[in-house]
Amino acid sequence: MYSALMSTSERLIEATRELLWERGYVGTSPRAVQQAAGAGQGSMYHHFAGKPDLALAAIRRTSEEMGAAAEAVLGGEGTAYARIEAYLLRERDVLRGCPVGRLTMDPEVIADPVLRAPVDEALGRLRARLAEVVREGLDSGELSASLDADEIAATVVSTVQGGYVLARATGSRAPFDSAVRGLLSLLTPRTAAG
Amino acid sequence: MYSALMSTSERLIEATRELLWERGYVGTSPRAVQQAAGAGQGSMYHHFAGKPDLALAAIRRTSEEMGAAAEAVLGGEGTAYARIEAYLLRERDVLRGCPVGRLTMDPEVIADPVLRAPVDEALGRLRARLAEVVREGLDSGELSASLDADEIAATVVSTVQGGYVLARATGSRAPFDSAVRGLLSLLTPRTAAG
DNA sequence: GTCTATAGAACGATAGAC
DNA sequence: GTCTATCGTTCTATAGAC
Numbered sequence: 347m348y349s350a351l352m353s354t355s356e357r358l359i360e361a362t363r364e365l366l367w368e369r370g371y372v373g374t375s376p377r378a379v380q381q382a383a384g385a386g387q388g389s390m391y392h393h394f395a396g397k398p399d400l401a402l403a404a405i406r407r408t409s410e411e412m413g414a415a416a417e418a419v420l421g422g423e424g425t426a427y428a429r430i431e432a433y434l435l436r437e438r439d440v441l442r443g444c445p446v447g448r449l450t451m452d453p454e455v456i457a458d459p460v461l462r463a464p465v466d467e468a469l470g471r472l473r474a475r476l477a478e479v480v481r482e483g484l485d486s487g488e489l490s491a492s493l494d495a496d497e498i499a500a501t502v503v504s505t506v507q508g509g510y511v512l513a514r515a516t517g518s519r520a521p522f523d524s525a526v527r528g529l530l531s532l533l534t535p536r537t538a539a540g
Numbered sequence: 541m542y543s544a545l546m547s548t549s550e551r552l553i554e555a556t557r558e559l560l561w562e563r564g565y566v567g568t569s570p571r572a573v574q575q576a577a578g579a580g581q582g583s584m585y586h587h588f589a590g591k592p593d594l595a596l597a598a599i600r601r602t603s604e605e606m607g608a609a610a611e612a613v614l615g616g617e618g619t620a621y622a623r624i625e626a627y628l629l630r631e632r633d634v635l636r637g638c639p640v641g642r643l644t645m646d647p648e649v650i651a652d653p654v655l656r657a658p659v660d661e662a663l664g665r666l667r668a669r670l671a672e673v674v675r676e677g678l679d680s681g682e683l684s685a686s687l688d689a690d691e692i693a694a695t696v697v698s699t700v701q702g703g704y705v706l707a708r709a710t711g712s713r714a715p716f717d718s719a720v721r722g723l724l725s726l727l728t729p730r731t732a733a734g
Numbered sequence: 735g736t737c738t739a740t741a742g743a744a745c746g747a748t749a750g751a752c
Numbered sequence: 753g754t755c756t757a758t759c760g761t762t763c764t765a766t767a768g769a770c
Binding site for chain 1: 562563564566567637638641642644645646647648650656659660663664667686687688690691692693694695697698699700701702703704705706708709710711715716718719720721722723725726727728
């Protein structure tokens, strides 16, 4: 149930975002969305053509938010390494996982090009933005010249996404934190062996 | 539909494994399992108490299989680095993702301690086994002494699990391969800067 | 814009004949 | 062990009154 100060269509989108995050597309029913939004059957189908249409609105917003949150950290001050570190260490509700990455495990999202598009774009942009920062680190000599920017960007995003998997499996954020620390230790410039 | 040479209960388990992999627990109905297994309603409820019971049998088997597949590579010949590399590069149906890791995104699996247990065990054992190999690499001087075995193990597993997420988002295995190559480039012993 | 009523199908499970 | 019949609920959506 959301604030009465929000329009019905807003409440429907926000309720859908929450449910998609927690239960995925397959596990989210229009009925559950309506109840969470405090809206009737008729309202939902007045504002949206159906479940896929409502889900699309919700996914688009979540994807945009993810991009903004990443940019807030990656576009900040500091060295390339510091910004990558800030991205990896930024506050997260680890056990809830990533609201965007989560959708990639949903067969009906992946099967529908329209629903998959915002997911693909959000993760693609994140990788591209991280690759830029890595390139800065390569140019400045902060990171080993033997590294490939696109590859490292993919590794960074994968570590985060996979960290969620490990955390949810154990029911604790510990493995997520371990994975991140492990990656940071690998990225740390070593001027000499050992 | 599975071979008539398999018992009904076997066919039910195998069909469930396939459907859990593709559609998850929430998205898999007893009805769909029965059709895929070529078994009737009555047969399924004769052999299994219900959907959770059948899913448990399927998840246990998948988790065991994952452990065996990992051990086949990690317990093989070669240096620590070579075995980690072999694990990361081993043949995978990348776009299908990990049949175990996938379940961590399922709210009903995570909410049920009995269903979550085999998932937790499989990924926990994998991390522990990888940590052993990393320790060998640290002892032999193959890997930088500044690294922590448990952390690196978590990073390795996370990269794989997260790589699936990126691959499924784009519809291509390319980002998975990038993430793995990136991790390998970070793990590669560098005796001097650059 | 929102409501209630209704629809046909699928959900997960049980009962009881064979 | 397997079958068909049935159950009450939920799914996603449409219709039509207000």
